[in-house]
Amino acid sequence: MGERPLVLVAAVALIDVDGRVLIAQRPAGKSMAGLWEFPGGKVDAGETPEQALVRELHEELGIETATSCLAPIAFASHGYETFHLLMPVFACRKWLGTPQSREGQALRWVMPMELSRYPMPPADVPLVGLLRDLL
Template identity: 55%
Template sequence: MLLVVAAALIDPEGRVLVQKRPEGKPMPGLWEFPGGKIEAGESPEAALARELREELGITLDADALTPAAFASEALGERHLVLLLYVLRDWDGVPEAHHASALDWVRPGDMRALAMPPADVPLVDALERLLD
């Protein structure tokens, strides 16, 4: 079992931040929600705060994370469980530290993006949540 956390950062205009996976990583060129693996001994919220600091250079209060949805997806010999949180309040300006690009998109426009299989069902859940 591979436990992963991700965030849907929502800006004041209702757009969601997505990042593009870089070359040299699995699924290069696909757009995804920022986040990453939960390390041993970490809570999901602590892991997401750490990942967003590493990936985007932002800081946040873990209490600002709102659980939104999850996805479950076979991933080769492993099984991925992806926990998605909504975040509307953070400190700093997101920058692509590990991704090849960042983009702010409306939830309805996310369907047109090539995304990893586990992220795809989260788009519908997120759109329902933000309507």
């Protein structure tokens, strides 16, 4: 089997005062379009996963948070056909602003017990039970 590049992506479970988690639907034209995922994105060269999430949350959702507001809770490691994904996952309960779609993605606040009703990329699926038990 050929070597696949390792892709580092950070994701966050934004948790509101009612205990709901924000998920976003991948827009048409992107790989895995239509699937639901936790907000986040690729970690750029020179960035920590926490710094990447602060940047991504601003770019994707228009909200501000600090690296100190991100608590590591899990990670996903998944081999896709052309790359291997490593994804640290953080919880965040403190941010400024109201999350709004800035990249055409649908957003939904979901109770942890309901997450399994939403089709997700393979790397995200193991996180659903973990979040349900954690939250």
